[in-house]
Each structure stands twice: as C-alpha cells, then as structure tokens.
Amino acid sequence: MPAPTNSFKQALINGERLIGCWTSFAEAVTAEIMGSAGFDWLVIDGEHAPNDIRSIRDQLMALSASPTHPVVRVPVGDAALIKMVLDAGTQTILVPMVESAEQARDLVRACRYPPEGLRGVGAMASRATMYGTIPDYIPTADAQICLLVQVENRAGLAALDDILKVDGIDGVFIGPADLSTDMGYQGNSAAPEVRAAIADAIARTRAAGKAPGILGVTDESSQAFQDMGAQFQAVGIDVMLLTQAARALSAKWKAK
Numbered sequence: 001m002p003a004p005t006n007s008f009k010q011a012l013i014n015g016e017r018l019i020g021c022w023t024s025f026a027e028a029v030t031a032e033i034m035g036s037a038g039f040d041w042l043v044i045d046g047e048h049a050p051n052d053i054r055s056i057r058d059q060l061m062a063l064s065a066s067p068t069h070p071v072v073r074v075p076v077g078d079a080a081l082i083k084m085v086l087d088a089g090t091q092t093i094l095v096p097m098v099e100s101a102e103q104a105r106d107l108v109r110a111c112r113y114p115p116e117g118l119r120g121v122g123a124m125a126s127r128a129t130m131y132g133t134i135p136d137y138i139p140t141a142d143a144q145i146c147l148l149v150q151v152e153n154r155a156g157l158a159a160l161d162d163i164l165k166v167d168g169i170d171g172v173f174i175g176p177a178d179l180s181t182d183m184g185y186q187g188n189s190a191a192p193e194v195r196a197a198i199a200d201a202i203a204r205t206r207a208a209g210k211a212p213g214i215l216g217v218t219d220e221s222s223q224a225f226q227d228m229g230a231q232f233q234a235v236g237i238d239v240m241l242l243t244q245a246a247r248a249l250s251a252k253w254k255a256k
Contacts, residue, residue, distance in 0.1 A: 002140035006091045008041055008069040009146035010168060012211040012232065020071070022215065022237040023059070031128045033058035034238055035066030042068050043234060046085070047096050057088040057127065064089075071148070077103065079110040083119055086111065087126035091144050094173060098149035098155040107149065108168030112142045133200075146170045148213065151201060152178035160201060164208035171211035171232060174201050176221070189221065190213035199228045206231075 011018055012147065020041035023034050026049045029231060034042055045051065046057045051059075056072055063070045072085045073094040082093060096105055109117040123129050129137040147168060151160055152175025175230060176189035185191040189198070198214065205212035206229055213232040216222035222235045 002136045003134060003144045006069075006144040006146050008071070008092050008232075009144065012146070012171060014195065015231070017226075018232040020232065020234045021241075022234055024237055024239045026051045026055045026059075028055075028058040028062040030238060031070075032066070033063040035063045035068045036070075039068050040158070041071050041092075041232065043094060044070055044072045044090075046081075052082050053088060056090075059087045060127070066178050077107050077110070079106075079118060082110040083105070085156060086119065086141075086145070087123050087128050089127040092146040092148065094148045094150060096150045096175070096177075097156070098151060098163060099153065099155040100159045101166055104149055104169055105165040106165045107147060108166060111145045111147050111168070113138060116142065148173050148211075150175050152176075153182040154179075157201060158206055159242060161208075164205060164210055169210060171213050172201070172205045173213040173215075173232075174198050176214065176216070181185070195224065198225070202228045202230055 002143045018040040020043065021034060022038050022043045022045055023031050024045050042063065043054055046056060060070055065127045069092065071092045071094050072090040073096065074081045074085060075096040077098065083091060093111065098104055111117060111119060113119050113121060123137055147170040148161065149169055150173045151157060151163065164172065179188050179197065180189040180191060180194040181187050183194055185194055202212040204212060211231045212229065214225045215234040216225050217236060217240060222233065225233060
C-alpha cells in the first residue's frame with residue numbers, strides 16, 4: 001500500500017483554485033470546527049500560534065475525518081522540525097522567510113528520503129504510516145509531499161526567479177504583512193508599491209508553472225489577490241473571525 005495521494009498537491013497541479021483559512025488557536029476542537037466549515041485547506045500555524053508537535057499532531061488527527069486539507073506551517077525551515085511534522089502525518093508544509101534558491105533546495109532535501117534527500121527513515125513507528133499499516137510509505141512518500149515556500153521580504157523577491165527554478169517547490173506563498181513592513185509600509189499591504197510587488201510575484205510564479213498563494217484578511221484584499229491570480233488563497237484567520245463576531249454581537253446588544 002503506497003502513501004496516500006495528496007489531494008491538495010494534485011489540485012494545484014490541475015490548476016484548481018483553492019480557498020483556505022488560518023487556524024491559530026492551537027486546539028484540536030477548533031481545528032475540527034474549522035474543518036466543518038467547507039474550506040479547501042487550513043493552515044495549522046507553527047510560527048505565530050502557540051503550537052508544538054503534540055498540538056500539531058492532535059489537529060491533524062482532528063482534521064483527518066474532514067475533506068479539508070491540513071497545511072502545517074513550521075516556525076522555521078529546520079530539517080529536524082520538518083521531519084517531525086512529516087512523521088506526524090502532514091503531507092503539505094509551508095515554510096516562512098525563504099530568501100534564496102540554496103535555502104529552497106535545502107528544504108526540498110529535508111522533505112525527501114535518501115538518496116535524493118536527508119529525511120530520517122523512522123516513519124514506520126509514526127502516524128505518517130498509520131503506525132506501520134502503510135508498508136510502502138517510504139518508497140512512495142516523496143511524490144506526495146507538497147512543499148510551499150513563503151516569500152515575504154525584498155530579499156525573497158529578488159531571489160524569486162531562482163527559487164522558482166528549484167525542482168520540488170510546489171508553490172510560493174506571498175506574505176503581505178511581512179513584505180509590506182520590509183518595504184517600509186509597516187504592515188500596510190494595500191500600499192500601491194506593495195500591491196504592485198505582490199502582483200508581479202504572483203505573475204512570475206504562475207509563469208514558472210508553480211502555484212501562487214497568499215493570505216487576505218479583508219474582503220477588499222482577498223478580492224484584489226484573487227484578481228491578481230492567486231491560486232491557493234487564505235481568506236481569514238480563525239482568531240480574527242471569533243473576535244470580530246463576538247465584538248459585533250456585544251456592540252449590537254449593548255446599543256439596544
């Protein structure tokens with residue numbers, strides 16, 4: 001029995017547009033709730049949310065009964081961390097702050113077994129193989145891993161064309177908040193210069209045959225990024241959805 005087919009990766013290859021959302025509560029129950037909402041994919045955020053490998057594993061388990069595909073963002077592109085989340089069962093990894101083709105090549109190697117890579121061969125005792133019930137996992141796993149890299153500063157944009165040439169990179173995710181701040185606009189991703197840089201990055205990514213992705217947290221920004229050609233697009237963050245709805249409800253009834 002081979003490794004499960006990565007439906008998210010296959011959809012990107014097919015050119016499908018996928019709508020997702022960020023999950024930042026670091027709790028299995030909220031991941032399960034978000035998995036029932038109809039999103040194509042959800043990010044389990046290991047960079048800015050209070051996640052560890054156990055909470056990531058628990059959210060992967062919570063989403064396993066859902067048609068929503070989990071994407072795990074590691075806090076940094078470290079091979080040891082990547083090994084852990086792959087063994088926990090994720091097939092799609094998002095890595096922040098990628099700034100060079102050399103860094104991208106290192107990430108590809110971290111996601112692949114020898115001889116093409118350096119992933120540790122211990123998955124038969126892990127959730128990735130359902131504890132040894134997927135006997136052909138190791139020879140088939142590499143083809144089902146989807147590696148997404150975040151380009152979110154000027155150094156990354158300058159190296160984008162070289163990053164896009166790296167075999168094994170499936171998609172490039174633009175980080176509007178970090179990019180705008182690095183460009184001198186302190187998180188204002190609506191600044192014309194920032195929007196122009198994002199549009200150019202999306203266009204270059206598509207022209208290279210890779211999938212461009214991005215996060216928008218307002219209807220205006222999400223629509224703008226969709227119009228630019230974003231293929232896998234996050235349109236919100238669970239924490240923001242709760243806070244906005246709760247504050248609106250409180251204000252509504254206090255005003256009566």
